[in-house]
Amino acid sequence: MAYARLPLESEVSLRRDSPFSYDCAGCGRCCHDKGIRIGPYEALRLARARGLSTTAFLAQFTEAGGTVLRNRADGTCPFLAGHACEVHADRPLVCRLYPLGRQVDPDGGETFGLLAPQNGSEGRRGEAGTVAEFLHRQGVEPFLAVAARYAALYDRMLDVLSRLEPATPQRLANDRSALDTGELASAWLDIDATVPTDTPQDPPTLVDLHVAALTRWLDEIEAHAT
Numbered sequence: 001m002a003y004a005r006l007p008l009e010s011e012v013s014l015r016r017d018s019p020f021s022y023d024c025a026g027c028g029r030c031c032h033d034k035g036i037r038i039g040p041y042e043a044l045r046l047a048r049a050r051g052l053s054t055t056a057f058l059a060q061f062t063e064a065g066g067t068v069l070r071n072r073a074d075g076t077c078p079f080l081a082g083h084a085c086e087v088h089a090d091r092p093l094v095c096r097l098y099p100l101g102r103q104v105d106p107d108g109g110e111t112f113g114l115l116a117p118q119n120g121s122e123g124r125r126g127e128a129g130t131v132a133e134f135l136h137r138q139g140v141e142p143f144l145a146v147a148a149r150y151a152a153l154y155d156r157m158l159d160v161l162s163r164l165e166p167a168t169p170q171r172l173a174n175d176r177s178a179l180d181t182g183e184l185a186s187a188w189l190d191i192d193a194t195v196p197t198d199t200p201q202d203p204p205t206l207v208d209l210h211v212a213a214l215t216r217w218l219d220e221i222e223a224h225a226t
């Protein structure tokens with residue numbers, strides 16, 4: 001299965017102060033036929049919502065090396081129950097952003113595009129508020145803050161890996177594959193397999209410890225790469 005990004009409906013480019021609102025109709029149609037991408041923090045939140053370790057959660061509910069939720073045979077998300085999301089309080093970032101898509105520029109600036117309505121979704125868009133108000137109601141702040149930390153680590157990891165061997169296009173593609181779907185993905189995504197179990201188990205502390213562990217690991221590799 002290919003996990004293409006959802007198509008943008010138009011070239012509309014919104015910013016946080018742009019007029020925007022969205023009234024969810026609760027039809028659940030946007031939870032069909034997608035490849036919901038997750039990162040380490042989302043895997044942790046979802047695992048705890050299901051009373052699982054991240055190791056067990058990743059094995060049971062994901063594919064593509066743990067980076068995508070594994071849909072049921074009928075194409076529905078594994079957490080869709082009727083028309084409702086069983087993990088609503090812990091749903092992933094892309095679910096919170098829908099029907100917006102977020103792009104980050106190389107200089108760190110962000111814009112938001114409008115995604116094409118999914119599967120005849122009955123939600124209604126409007127201009128009764130702003131993008132910022134919509135994002136706040138969706139609780140995206142902790143997800144974006146953690147995503148920025150992992151993105152910086154991800155870029156550093158690719159840089160370190162590229163210095164271990166000549167950075168040919170094939171080498172870079174292999175590195176990305178190892179991080180996205182290969183053997184490195186387990187350390188990257190599986191927080192419980194990386195962080196000692198005798199530490200505080202609240203998600204912010206676990207993320208701090210996981211980022212610190214990955215950083216130490218990169219420091220050690222980098223010491224041998226230079």
Ligand code: SF4
Nearest residue numbers: 031077079080085095
């Ligand atoms: S996690 Fe919840 S909101 Fe996201 S696709 Fe699955 S059922 Fe829908």
